Amino acid sequence: ITLCPVSEMWDFTGDTLPDFRKITDAVKNVDxxxxxxxxxxxNSGGTRLDLGAIAKGYICDMVAQKLRENSVDEAIINFGGxxxxxxxxxxxxYTVGIAKPFSDTTVASVVLKDRSAVTSGIYQRYxxxxxxxxxxxxxxxxxxxxxxxxxxxxxxFDNSTDADALSTVCMLLGLDKAKQL
Numbered sequence: 224i225t226l227c228p229v230s231e232m233w234d235f236t237g238d239t240l241p242d243f244r245k246i247t248d249a250v251k252n253v254d255x256x257x258x259x260x261x262x263x264x265x266n267s268g269g270t271r272l273d274l275g276a277i278a279k280g281y282i283c284d285m286v287a288q289k290l291r292e293n294s295v296d297e298a299i300i301n302f303g304g305x306x307x308x309x310x311x312x313x314x315x316x317y318t319v320g321i322a323k324p325f326s327d328t329t330v331a332s333v334v335l336k337d338r339s340a341v342t343s344g345i346y347q348r349y350x351x352x353x354x355x356x357x358x359x360x361x362x363x364x365x366x367x368x369x370x371x372x373x374x375x376x377x378x379x380f381d382n383s384t385d386a387d388a389l390s391t392v393c394m395l396l397g398l399d400k401a402k403q404l
């Protein structure tokens with residue numbers, strides 16, 4: 224979560240790569256151990272925080288909570304890669320598609336009842352230069368896109384925040400360790 228000095232250098236909406244020397248300097252400020260939490264107070268140790276790995280999941284959970292508080296019994300909340308289902312569609316569940324990476328088609332589907340499915344992947348936010356893909360899942364050690372043997376990971380869980388965090392962790396771990404997790 225202290226990756227902000229690095230992540231803000233990347234613009235995955237464009238096609239320009241950041242200055243890699245500046246990334247090497249910025250990554251020196253990435254250290255989660257600088258953060259102190261006491262009650263409701265967070266001291267970030269002077270670094271800016273980036274909660275992108277769980278932000279959509281948390282927002283999805285907050286929307287679901289508001290809907291439940293307002294007596295909504297059935298709903299599908301879709302935040303593009305983060306899907307939360309409220310209810311069970313009269314016992315049938317809701318079918319949610321999982322995108323085939325680098326494609327407009329579906330590779331699989333799951334049936335959800337009062338659960339969340341979150342997919343993290345390297346195929347939606349990236350810069351491609353000279354045939355090389357620089358994706359948005361960054362290493363806290365190097366500030367560069369992680370080297371992974373996974374194109375996407377989908378996690379099904381009771382809430383979207385945890386599923387969001389776990390799907391990102393699976394990308395970081397690679398296939399064998401992600402399967403173990």
